Amino acid sequence: MKELVLNNSLVSHKMGILRDKNTPTKEFREIVKELSSQLCYEAFRDAETTDCRIDTPITSTTVKRIDLGQYVFVPILRAGLGMMDGILQAVPTATFGFIGLYRNEETLEPVEYFFKMPPEIEKRKVIVLDPMLATGGSAVNAIDQLKKHGVSQITFLCIVSCPQGIETLKAAHPDVRIFTAALDERLNDRGYIIPGLGDAGDRIFNTL
Numbered sequence: 001m002k003e004l005v006l007n008n009s010l011v012s013h014k015m016g017i018l019r020d021k022n023t024p025t026k027e028f029r030e031i032v033k034e035l036s037s038q039l040c041y042e043a044f045r046d047a048e049t050t051d052c053r054i055d056t057p058i059t060s061t062t063v064k065r066i067d068l069g070q071y072v073f074v075p076i077l078r079a080g081l082g083m084m085d086g087i088l089q090a091v092p093t094a095t096f097g098f099i100g101l102y103r104n105e106e107t108l109e110p111v112e113y114f115f116k117m118p119p120e121i122e123k124r125k126v127i128v129l130d131p132m133l134a135t136g137g138s139a140v141n142a143i144d145q146l147k148k149h150g151v152s153q154i155t156f157l158c159i160v161s162c163p164q165g166i167e168t169l170k171a172a173h174p175d176v177r178i179f180t181a182a183l184d185e186r187l188n189d190r191g192y193i194i195p196g197l198g199d200a201g202d203r204i205f206n207t208l
């Protein structure tokens with residue numbers, strides 16, 4: 001399955017603002033929200049719909065509806081929480097589950113600390129949210145946990161990714177759809193994406 005990079009000049013313009021270290025927290029949060037909403041629309045581009053008859057003020061017509069109740073959005077704590085508002089803008093009735101992970105700064109391995117899903121998660125389609133796909137360790141771990149709980153249809157949305165993270169995620173979970181606003185060059189020796197935007201969690205939560 002191939003990753004999809006948002007290919008749009010306005011997205012590139014907004015990415016430029018996110019990358020700028022002088023962008024204040026308020027604007028950073030607003031752009032993460034906008035891009036998350038955009039990623040959400042992309043993720044639903046080919047979603048299954050059913051036809052439904054309705055009356056417009058003028059006539060009767062057939063419209064398309066998505067069964068949004070089938071979907072669960074799962075931000076990876078902390079930074080994934082920054083994407084929630086954008087999802088809610090696109091899907092105001094969204095259901096959420098949560099996975100808590102942080103990277104060990106020495107080993108870059110993910111450390112698990114929280115897992116909370118709505119009932120019957122195994123019957124639902126899951127969309128995982130994390131602004132950064134760096135080594136790919138956190139995304140692979142989160143998806144491992146979801147699959148252990150029986151989830152079979154998974155999409156991963158991120159703002160910034162890099163080739164190593166994409167390859168690692170695709171190798172571990174070739175069935176998972178990946179949508180990213182930007183595909184950057186590489187990782188540095190501390191596991192940060194280059195050029196990237198720095199530590200997404202710190203920039204979203206103003207903890208720099």
Ligand code: PRP
Pocket residue numbers: 076077078079080101102103104108110130131132133134135136137138139165191199200201202
């Ligand atoms: C960041 C980011 C991802 C992870 C990506 O989280 O939000 O979860 O790093 O890196 P990886 O692809 O190499 O695993 P971080 O560990 O900084 O935790 P935080 O969200 O709590 O700040």
Ligand code: URA
Pocket residue numbers: 079132134191192193194196197198199200201
């Ligand atoms: N996590 C981040 O927040 N930023 C990176 O560049 C890599 C991992």
